[in-house]
Amino acid sequence: MTESETILVAETGLGKYQVEARVGDATFLIDEPVSAGGLGGGPNPYNLISAALGACTTMTIRLYAARKGWPLDKVRAAVRHSRAGLNARDNFALDITLEGALDDIQRARLMEIAERCPVHLTLARGSDVKASLLPPPPAPDPDPVNGSGHMACMLEACAD
Numbered sequence: 075m076t077e078s079e080t081i082l083v084a085e086t087g088l089g090k091y092q093v094e095a096r097v098g099d100a101t102f103l104i105d106e107p108v109s110a111g112g113l114g115g116g117p118n119p120y121n122l123i124s125a126a127l128g129a130c131t132t133m134t135i136r137l138y139a140a141r142k143g144w145p146l147d148k149v150r151a152a153v154r155h156s157r158a159g160l161n162a163r164d165n166f167a168l169d170i171t172l173e174g175a176l177d178d179i180q181r182a183r184l185m186e187i188a189e190r191c192p193v194h195l196t197l198a199r200g201s202d203v204k205a206s207l208l209p210p211p212p213a214p215d216p217d218p219v220n221g222s223g224h225m226a227c228m229l230e231a232c233a234d
Contacts, residue, residue: 077223089113123197124153127166130193130224135172138187138232139180146184147174166197192227 082096083104091112092105104119106112117125128151139146150171157164170188172181188194 079223089115092116120155124155124166127151127168127191127193127197128153130191130228131168131170131188134191134228134231135170135184135188137228139184141232142180144180144184145175146172149173164197168194187232190231192224192231195227195231 079097083093084096086092086094086103089105089112091110092103092115094101095104103116104122105115106118108114110118112118131151132149135149136146139149148171150173152169154167154169155164156167168188170185172184176184
């Protein structure tokens with residue numbers, strides 16, 4: 075099992091929906107577009123899930139190709155998310171471009187590896203999510219853990 079990572083998310087006080095996420099030493103805004111009542115100050119939560127899938131897929135392919143010494147020049151992933159309604163299953167369409175002097179066997183293997191990226195597997199098998207209400211007064215903010223769980227999962231996905 076990988077170590078737990080804590081991401082802190084809190085309202086910024088600006089606009090109706092804008093929040094700031096803190097991941098280790100990095101911070102970024104998450105928001106809704108202006109057309110949905112937000113400030114448009116950052117990606118929305120579904121954009122982040124799609125970006126996580128594209129990033130993990132790209133990184134996992136890069137890691138595998140590098141370990142094999144294959145001539146992969148560039149990886150690109152375009153991700154589209156859709157869902158018919160709140161209770162319907164989500165759909166993610168992932169279009170991958172592999173640039174470089176790869177043969178058909180290498181390209182096919184990299185596409186197999188793409189489907190083994192940790193975020194792909196998380197989405198495909200589903201997750202258990204539990205919310206807990208903290209008692210007042212609010213507990214002090216825990217320090218986020220900057221874990222290496224994602225890298226460990228990518229390395230496992232690339233193991234032959």
